[in-house]
Amino acid sequence: MIKRASFLIIVISLALFFFGCSNLHKNRDVLYQTSTINALLEGVYDGDITFHTVKEHGDFGLGTFHALDGEMIALDGHFYQIKSDGRAYPVDASMKTPFAVVTFFEPDQTTSIDKQIDYKDLEGYLDSILPTENIFYAIRLKGTFSYIKARSVPKQNKPYPPLVEAAKHQKIFEFHDVKGIIVGFRLPQYMKGINVPGYHLHFITDDRKAGGHLLACTIKSVQVEIDYTNKFHMVLPEKDAFYNLDLTKDKHNQLDKIEK
Numbered sequence: 140m141i142k143r144a145s146f147l148i149i150v151i152s153l154a155l156f157f158f159g160c161s162n163l164h165k166n167r168d169v170l171y172q173t174s175t176i177n178a179l180l181e182g183v184y185d186g187d188i189t190f191h192t193v194k195e196h197g198d199f200g201l202g203t204f205h206a207l208d209g210e211m212i213a214l215d216g217h218f219y220q221i222k223s224d225g226r227a228y229p230v231d232a233s234m235k236t237p238f239a240v241v242t243f244f245e246p247d248q249t250t251s252i253d254k255q256i257d258y259k260d261l262e263g264y265l266d267s268i269l270p271t272e273n274i275f276y277a278i279r280l281k282g283t284f285s286y287i288k289a290r291s292v293p294k295q296n297k298p299y300p301p302l303v304e305a306a307k308h309q310k311i312f313e314f315h316d317v318k319g320i321i322v323g324f325r326l327p328q329y330m331k332g333i334n335v336p337g338y339h340l341h342f343i344t345d346d347r348k349a350g351g352h353l354l355a356c357t358i359k360s361v362q363v364e365i366d367y368t369n370k371f372h373m374v375l376p377e378k379d380a381f382y383n384l385d386l387t388k389d390k391h392n393q394l395d396k397i398e399k
Contacts, residue, residue, distance in 0.1 A: 167243035169370040170275045170324075171196035177332045178381055179203070179238045180390045180397075182299040186235020187376040190218055194232065196372070197241025199277055201323055201341045205235045207305055208294035210352045212322050212341045213241055214279075219343060221350045223293035225312040227343055237376070240324060240334065242277050246364035253360050255285060261358060262338055265325065265365075273327050275368040278340070280321040282361030287314040289342050289351030303393045311354075318345035321353060321361075331391060333373070335398060 173188045186205030193202075198216035203209065209222040211230070218230035250268065252261075269276060290309040299305075323340030330336050343350035375381065 167245065168368055169196070169372050170240065170242050170277075170368050172238075172240045172334060172371070172373045173202070173236055174238045174376050174381070175333050175373075175386065176238070176335055176394065177386050177388075177390050178376070178384060180302045180393055181384050181386075182301050182305075183376065183378075183380050183384065184237050184295055184299045185376075185378065185380060186237050187378065188236055188239070188374065189232060190230050190234050190236065191232035193236060193239050193241055194218065197243055199244035199279070199322065199366075200239060200241030201339065202236050202239030202241075203292075205237065206294045206296070207237075207292055207299070207302075210291045210341055210350070211236065211239060212343050212350060214320060214322055214343065214347075217347070219347060219350070221291050221341075221343070223291045223310045225289075225291065225310065225349050225351060227348055227350055240339075242366065242368055244277055244279065244364075244366050246279070247367045248365040250363045251361065252280075252282075252358055252363060254358075256358050258353075258356050261356065265338075265363075269325070269365070270367075275327070275371065276325040277366040277368060278321070278323055278325060278338075279364045280358070280361045281319075281364075283316070283318050283359040284314065284356055284361075285316060285359045286355070286357040287317055287319065287342055287353070288312075288355035289314070289353055291351045301393075302397055306397045312349065312351050314342075314344070314349075316359075319343055319350070320345070321356070323353070332386065332389075335394065336391075339398065
């Protein structure tokens with residue numbers, strides 16, 4: 140009886156282990172987001188979730204920081220804060236974010252671009268190789284760029300201005316003949332108000348020392364990796380600043396100005 144009971148315990152333990160591993164694998168293929176893009180447009184910049192928590196849900200992504208203090212980029216499990224000086228700083232786990240989007244990056248498609256194309260042509264090329272417009276894509280481009288134009292917004296003070304006003308004080312950084320990585324997402328049009336429909340990309344140099352929100356680029360030669368994702372998990376702020384917002388307004392025109 141003792142041997143039989145021990146055998147059953149081992150079988151049950153193994154079953155629970157493999158079940159847990161299976162669920163863990165499934166949970167990795169999820170787009171995890173904090174707050175909404177329209178809340179950010181309205182000036183909800185107070186950090187609500189620590190990067191310790193964010194890292195539990197992804198090793199790849201983008202976002203911003205408490206008080207809109209720079210652009211966030213996550214790559215290979217390392218998180219960076221690109222401040223208004225254009226430099227990239229490591230992110231402490233205790234820091235907080237008002238808006239972040241991450242996933243565990245596991246590419247489903249790999250290709251390369253070995254000719255000179257600009258941002259608009261890049262979007263057209265990526266659209267042409269994606270199987271559908273109706274799911275989420277995490278995108279990583281690594282290689283050499285003839286030109287990169289990026290930005291970061293300086294830290295804001297209360298009372299926080301809307302993002303369209305804060306962005307008027309953005310700092311612009313230009314890079315020529317630079318090696319680096321573009322990190323970001325392509326999201327469906329039905330995500331309007333929740334996130335940025337279409338492409339939202341950030342850039343960091345190969346040495347991880349500089350970068351920003353991508354405004355323009357000219358590609359020389361890059362490897363393209365795309366991760367297909369069909370699950371979405373969003374966590375909303377539990378604060379009056381969010382609760383009291385009118386999120387029914389169409390902010391697409393404002394968003395388009397800020398993103399480009």
